[in-house]
Amino acid sequence: MAKKPSVNMNRNDKNPKGGLSQAGRDKYNKATGSNLKPPVGRAAQTPEEMRRQGSFLVRMGSSAGPLKNAKGEKARL
Numbered sequence: 001m002a003k004k005p006s007v008n009m010n011r012n013d014k015n016p017k018g019g020l021s022q023a024g025r026d027k028y029n030k031a032t033g034s035n036l037k038p039p040v041g042r043a044a045q046t047p048e049e050m051r052r053q054g055s056f057l058v059r060m061g062s063s064a065g066p067l068k069n070a071k072g073e074k075a076r077l
Helices: 022-032 047-061
Strands: none
16 A cells, blocks of 8 residues: 655644644645545534544444453553
8 A cells, every 4th residue: 555645734734623724634635635524523414424423433432441440440441
């Protein structure tokens, strides 16, 4: 698999709350030929948003493990 080229991001390309701004996504997409889309940060309204949000939740939820080990101490995931 070919490695995607490195893209230098500046302050305007990053979102202060995390992730990339629209300008940053456009810059990355142009440099790498990708198709990054904005995050779905509200209730999904279209079928595409529902699919993307659902797949994200499945990926993040599947890493949950036991919260306590056999001794009753907090366990790492």
